Amino acid sequence: MRMLRNRKFWMMCAGNLGLFALWYGSVKWIPLESFRRMPDPVRVMTEWFNPNPVFGISIFVKTYYFHILYSTYRALVSFFLAVSLGVPLGILMGWNKKVREFASALLGLLQPVPPLAWVPLAILILPGEAAVIFVCFLVAFFATALNTYVGVKSIDPDYFRAAACLGASRKDVLFDVIIPGALPNIFTGLQIAMGAAWFSLAAGEMIAAQYGLGFLIMESYNLVQVPTIVIGMATLGLLGYFSSMFIRYVGGKLMRWREEAMGVKG
Amino acid sequence: MALFDKIEVTPRDAATSAAIDGALSIRRVSKVYDPDGAGVVAVQDCSVEIAPGEFVAIVGPSGCGKSTLLNVLAGFDTLTAGEILLDGNPLASVSRPPQPGPDRVVVFQHGALFPWKTVLENIMYGPLRQKTMTNAAAEEKALDLLRRCGGLDTVASSYPAQLSSGMQRRVEIIRALMNEPKVLLLDEPFRAMDSVSKATMHRHLLEMYSLCRKTIVFITHDLEEAIYLADTVIVMTTRPGTVKKVLKISLPRPRLPQMMSSHEYLEIKRQVAEGVHEEAKKAFERGEREHA
Numbered sequence: 001m002r003m004l005r006n007r008k009f010w011m012m013c014a015g016n017l018g019l020f021a022l023w024y025g026s027v028k029w030i031p032l033e034s035f036r037r038m039p040d041p042v043r044v045m046t047e048w049f050n051p052n053p054v055f056g057i058s059i060f061v062k063t064y065y066f067h068i069l070y071s072t073y074r075a076l077v078s079f080f081l082a083v084s085l086g087v088p089l090g091i092l093m094g095w096n097k098k099v100r101e102f103a104s105a106l107l108g109l110l111q112p113v114p115p116l117a118w119v120p121l122a123i124l125i126l127p128g129e130a131a132v133i134f135v136c137f138l139v140a141f142f143a144t145a146l147n148t149y150v151g152v153k154s155i156d157p158d159y160f161r162a163a164a165c166l167g168a169s170r171k172d173v174l175f176d177v178i179i180p181g182a183l184p185n186i187f188t189g190l191q192i193a194m195g196a197a198w199f200s201l202a203a204g205e206m207i208a209a210q211y212g213l214g215f216l217i218m219e220s221y222n223l224v225q226v227p228t229i230v231i232g233m234a235t236l237g238l239l240g241y242f243s244s245m246f247i248r249y250v251g252g253k254l255m256r257w258r259e260e261a262m263g264v265k266g
Numbered sequence: 267m268a269l270f271d272k273i274e275v276t277p278r279d280a281a282t283s284a285a286i287d288g289a290l291s292i293r294r295v296s297k298v299y300d301p302d303g304a305g306v307v308a309v310q311d312c313s314v315e316i317a318p319g320e321f322v323a324i325v326g327p328s329g330c331g332k333s334t335l336l337n338v339l340a341g342f343d344t345l346t347a348g349e350i351l352l353d354g355n356p357l358a359s360v361s362r363p364p365q366p367g368p369d370r371v372v373v374f375q376h377g378a379l380f381p382w383k384t385v386l387e388n389i390m391y392g393p394l395r396q397k398t399m400t401n402a403a404a405e406e407k408a409l410d411l412l413r414r415c416g417g418l419d420t421v422a423s424s425y426p427a428q429l430s431s432g433m434q435r436r437v438e439i440i441r442a443l444m445n446e447p448k449v450l451l452l453d454e455p456f457r458a459m460d461s462v463s464k465a466t467m468h469r470h471l472l473e474m475y476s477l478c479r480k481t482i483v484f485i486t487h488d489l490e491e492a493i494y495l496a497d498t499v500i501v502m503t504t505r506p507g508t509v510k511k512v513l514k515i516s517l518p519r520p521r522l523p524q525m526m527s528s529h530e531y532l533e534i535k536r537q538v539a540e541g542v543h544e545e546a547k548k549a550f551e552r553g554e555r556e557h558a
Contacts, residue, residue, distance in 0.1 A: 156376075156378070158374045158376065158377075158378035159378055159380060161340070161342055161366065161372065161374070161378065162372070162374065162378035162379075162380070163395075164341075164342075164366040164367075165340065165366045165367070165368065165370075165371045165372050165442075166368060166371065166391050166392035166395060166396075166441070166445065167367065167368040167392055167395050167396035167445070168391075168395045169395070172395050176380070176383075176391070176395075177380070180380070180382040181382070183382070255382070256425075257381055257382045257383075257425040257426075257427065258381075258427075
């Protein structure tokens with residue numbers, strides 16, 4: 001109930017309404033031949049919530065969830081692989097000079113390669129399912145590793161000095177200074193990684209998969225089932241939104257010291 | 267005043283306030299920074315003897331090497347000539363790699379409480395990591411110290427960011443005292459504060475000093491603060507930094523704010539001011555920037 005009195009909540013509602021108005025308006029009033037093909041919000045909604053969908057995909061159809069599950073599975077596997085390798089690498093890079101020099105050369109060269117450019121090579125060298133996951137993993141991995149490294153680098157050197165004064169060992173410094181100190185940046189990295197994973201997932205699935213929302217969008221394109229394209233897009237948007245909300249939630253729980261600090265100042 | 271009386275009579279406090287060790291002997295110390303052959307002499311041939319439990323303030327203009335000296339004392343930095351002894355044992359020399367330790371804890375200019383730990387966790391950190399205390403004993407001692415230092419035990423479970431900067435600095439001093447250091451190194455800890463908070467902090471620091479008489483090396487560029495707090499004021503010259511003047515402050519303890527207008531205080535201030543202003547002017551004319 002408190003939500004109803006919250007200004008931010010109402011502004012967000014207004015923003016969403018604005019989006020639908022823009023969408024509706026662009027379909028109805030832009031005098032362009034090609035824009036006629038775009039379905040208006042009402043058509044998409046009736047298809048999405050239709051027990052007997054015209055083009056075969058709605059919330060009442062099993063296949064829809066099958067696509068969602070496949071995409072979610074791929075995004076999560078690549079995300080967790082990326083985090084479990086990227087965060088330790090980023091920390092090691094911040095902790096050890098040799099690792100930093102070696103890895104920064106490697107990352108510096110590989111990171112600028114656009115994720116989609118990896119897709120053909122990935123399909124050739126990896127079996128079907130692994131190719132898409134590999135591409136998503138790669139992008140998410142760079143994001144986590146680099147942000148973690150930046151996080152370690154941005155820790156105030158006085159914290160290291162204070163820990164040394166207080167008798168901390170090298171291992172203590174890792175767990176008491178480096179990891180908590182880098183945590184804000186690590187979570188920024190996780191947010192970016194999650195976004196990047198979904199982004200390259202859709203692209204990868206369009207080219208190299210049999211199931212998944214990216215595949216669904218591409219297949220609907222081939223069959224000119226325009227409302228289904230939009231359903232696929234909207235579903236990807238929602239999944240991305242909820243996954244990054246989840247990361248923010250976990251981050252807030254782990255960094256209570258920051259939330260409380262903000263509570264005092266704000 | 268009440269605080270001092272209470273402390274004099276408790277036997278345990280009497281034992282801790284009698285300083286047995288913490289004698290620092292800085293012998294002909296020099297520090298040359300040589301990043302690309304430029305050879306900047308930060309400290310040159312600096313010798314100081316500090317008695318156990320003495321409160322020493324080092325004053326000097328920006329870039330006089332006082333922070334460099336503190337970093338060498340703390341074990342954050344190497345020296346290029348001379349040696350430093352703590353209670354007769356070598357602490358730093360040319361051949362010895364710098365090693366910070368809980369026997370000389372630093373309180374930092376911008377504060378270095380771990381923001382991700384609560385006040386209590388911060389204070390308990392030293393003894394727990396050195397494994398000199400059990401969790402329960404450390405907690406008891408931490409709460410006791412907090413309570414005696416102006417009733418700070420009420421904020422024990424707060425995070426540093428929830429406290430005012432003055433309180434943060436007091437907690438940081440308590441965190442240092444928790445380790446029973448021989449020497450407390452204070453690096454311009456009240457620098458960014460307004461004069462009212464500064465006066466409050468002086469009172470708290472003096473109370474803590476009477477609570478447990480550790481050797482204190484207090485770096486500052488504030489002359490009045492140095493005279494008001496310290497037993498000995500060391501004036502350093504601008505770069506190359508070396509000792510220009512050593513002044514024993516004969517003001518009695520406990521130090522009280524009204525002493526700052528006493529004849530004695532003003533006379534000392536006049537003496538020191540001459541030296542400091544001369545150096546500050548030199549530094550200013552050279553356009554030196556603070557190397558803090």
